[in-house]
Amino acid sequence: MPEKINKIVRIDGLKKSYKTNTVVDGISFDVSQGKCFGLLGPNGAGKTTTLRLILGLSPADSGALSVFDLAMPANARLVRQRIGVVPQSDNLDPDFTVAENLYIYGSYFQISRSALAKRIKELLEFAGLQDRAETKIGALSGGMQRRLTIARALVNDPELIVLDEPTTGLDPQARHMIWGRLRKLMQQGKTLLLTTHYMEEAERLCDELIVMEQGKIIAQGSPTQLIHKNVESEVVEVRSGGEQAIKFLDDTNGYRVEKAGDTHYFYSNNASELVIKFEKIKDIVFLHRPANLEDVFLKLTGRELVD
Amino acid sequence: MDLRLPRVRKSAFTIWRRNALVWRRLIGPSLVINFGEPFLYLLGLGFGLGAFIETMDDMPYLTFLASGIIAASAMNTASFEGMYSVYTRMIPQRTYESMMATPIEVDDILAGEMMWCATKSLISGTAILAVAALLGAVSGWQALWVIPVIFLMGLCFAGPAMVMTSFATGYDFFNYYMTLVVTPMFILSGVFFPVTSLPVTAQFFIQLLPLTHAVDLVRPIVSGQAVTNPGLHIAVLLAYAMVGYYLAVILVRRRLVV
Numbered sequence: 001m002p003e004k005i006n007k008i009v010r011i012d013g014l015k016k017s018y019k020t021n022t023v024v025d026g027i028s029f030d031v032s033q034g035k036c037f038g039l040l041g042p043n044g045a046g047k048t049t050t051l052r053l054i055l056g057l058s059p060a061d062s063g064a065l066s067v068f069d070l071a072m073p074a075n076a077r078l079v080r081q082r083i084g085v086v087p088q089s090d091n092l093d094p095d096f097t098v099a100e101n102l103y104i105y106g107s108y109f110q111i112s113r114s115a116l117a118k119r120i121k122e123l124l125e126f127a128g129l130q131d132r133a134e135t136k137i138g139a140l141s142g143g144m145q146r147r148l149t150i151a152r153a154l155v156n157d158p159e160l161i162v163l164d165e166p167t168t169g170l171d172p173q174a175r176h177m178i179w180g181r182l183r184k185l186m187q188q189g190k191t192l193l194l195t196t197h198y199m200e201e202a203e204r205l206c207d208e209l210i211v212m213e214q215g216k217i218i219a220q221g222s223p224t225q226l227i228h229k230n231v232e233s234e235v236v237e238v239r240s241g242g243e244q245a246i247k248f249l250d251d252t253n254g255y256r257v258e259k260a261g262d263t264h265y266f267y268s269n270n271a272s273e274l275v276i277k278f279e280k281i282k283d284i285v286f287l288h289r290p291a292n293l294e295d296v297f298l299k300l301t302g303r304e305l306v307d
Numbered sequence: 308m309d310l311r312l313p314r315v316r317k318s319a320f321t322i323w324r325r326n327a328l329v330w331r332r333l334i335g336p337s338l339v340i341n342f343g344e345p346f347l348y349l350l351g352l353g354f355g356l357g358a359f360i361e362t363m364d365d366m367p368y369l370t371f372l373a374s375g376i377i378a379a380s381a382m383n384t385a386s387f388e389g390m391y392s393v394y395t396r397m398i399p400q401r402t403y404e405s406m407m408a409t410p411i412e413v414d415d416i417l418a419g420e421m422m423w424c425a426t427k428s429l430i431s432g433t434a435i436l437a438v439a440a441l442l443g444a445v446s447g448w449q450a451l452w453v454i455p456v457i458f459l460m461g462l463c464f465a466g467p468a469m470v471m472t473s474f475a476t477g478y479d480f481f482n483y484y485m486t487l488v489v490t491p492m493f494i495l496s497g498v499f500f501p502v503t504s505l506p507v508t509a510q511f512f513i514q515l516l517p518l519t520h521a522v523d524l525v526r527p528i529v530s531g532q533a534v535t536n537p538g539l540h541i542a543v544l545l546a547y548a549m550v551g552y553y554l555a556v557i558l559v560r561r562r563l564v565v
Binding site (some may be wrong): 018059081093097 | 309316400405406408563565
């Protein structure tokens with residue numbers, strides 16, 4: 001018998017339109033306790049709107065939505081008391097220092113002053129900002145601000161943490177640092193719900209994810225399941241000289257070819273033969289790699305994700 | 308549109324406290340404004356004009372002017388805070404966005420903002436009262452009754468100001484309200500001269516303006532005369548405050564909860 005899994009978020013047939021523009025178009029999914037669940041898709045796919053619906057910051061047109069088994073948005077206050085939110089761009093309070101930001105934010109949850117003092121010390125440590133407690137927000141780097149925003153989302157010791165593009169706009173080093181922090185939270189048993197348009201981020205962090213496009217879910221599963229189910233295991237990515245490469249092959253049978261921008265993608269479950277052939281062609285630049293979520297997206301939509 | 312009546316909860320005080328903490332850091336410059344400006348008005352106009360106009364409405368002109376300026380400053384302070392500062396926190400600074408990710412709702416935010424606007428009115432109005440007392444324009448301790456009235460005036464002017472903010476597209480938008488509403492009230496509602504010196508038809512419209520009622524409450528308290536129709540004046544100020552708050556809440560909900 002499968003063990004009973006607690007569902008933190010349940011969504012069934014959720015719809016939301018702005019005037020004639022349908023932003024979320026009948027999506028259904030559940031988020032299990034203690035997992036990292038990802039919403040993946042290009043800008044404008046409806047990811048942020050989905051989060052707003054879950055937080056009760058936006059009323060849905062139709063469909064059922066509950067968080068912690070409480071119907072939303074009717075129980076928004078109760079639910080948000082137990083959620084931590086990391087918004088897409090930092091909205092730290094510029095009038096205050098690092099520690100004051102945590103203090104003020106904690107007061108929005110009606111947490112007592114004494115409980116907060118202890119909590120803030122832990123959070124500063126978590127964010128690696130112990131030495132910056134008295135620093136004004138404007139003097140922090142982008143990576144530090146993001147870490148503080150994540151720490152701020154933990155002030156109420158939330159059961160569910162909602163992150164909207166947690167690493168967008170950060171340099172690779174800062175991004176890795178954030179990923180480390182998020183994994184730490186998962187080890188503590190927190191449930192994470194995040195949106196991203198970085199395939200690498202989704203692959204590294206998410207136990208389960210949905211791929212959204214134009215308000216609809218176009219694929220769902222674990223990263224490996226999604227890759228396994230949708231695309232061949234290997235790819236040869238030809239960045240220049242793609243047309244030449246196709247001509248050179250007598251037939252492309254056995255290979256699936258996709259084109260996105262200037263790049264041609266040759267998919268196969270065994271691409272070593274192809275690599276040997278391509279090495280003989282002058283003037284082509286190619287890369288042989290295992291398939292990833294980017295390829296899943298390309299296959300399902302015919303487009304690259306972003307960037 | 309979400310037309311439900313707002314619920315005012317304890318959380319509103321959290322918002323008030325946030326603003327108070329910010330203000331505390333900038334206490335120097337704000338107190339200079341609060342004391343300096345009325346001081347100049349009272350010295351310049353009170354003594355300058357006062358040399359020509361000894362009494363107005365059976366009181367020294369300085370007392371007449373000081374009581375009018377107390378009411379006008381409550382209006383200006385609350386209007387400014389309710390528009391420019393509230394807008395800054397709502398749109399460019401996105402402070403409300405961060406608050407609304409917590410159990411705080413629009414109802415709480417605007418109730419807290421309104422109390423804060425009134426608190427700032429209280430600070431500037433009390434500063435003027437102190438300056439006026441120093442200059443000998445206040446007739447006795449009964450003038451302290453003006454303090455709760457100033458707070459009520461702050462609430463009254465914060466309401467309509469926040470309604471403006473709820474559909475403002477930028478700071479320039481507030482020029483309309485400042486020029487078409489605040490300034491006419493400042494000039495016509497009895498701050499500098501009695502409303503009764505204006506044409507009768509104009510007086511009818513001026514009686515609809517909140518500042519007129521605010522002045523009618525403040526002036527007799529400061530000069531030690533009996534207040535006529537206190538119930539009416541308080542009711543008008545309360546009505547502007549409550550209707551303004553309700554409209555601001557539903558309009559800000561429409562703007563932020565979409």
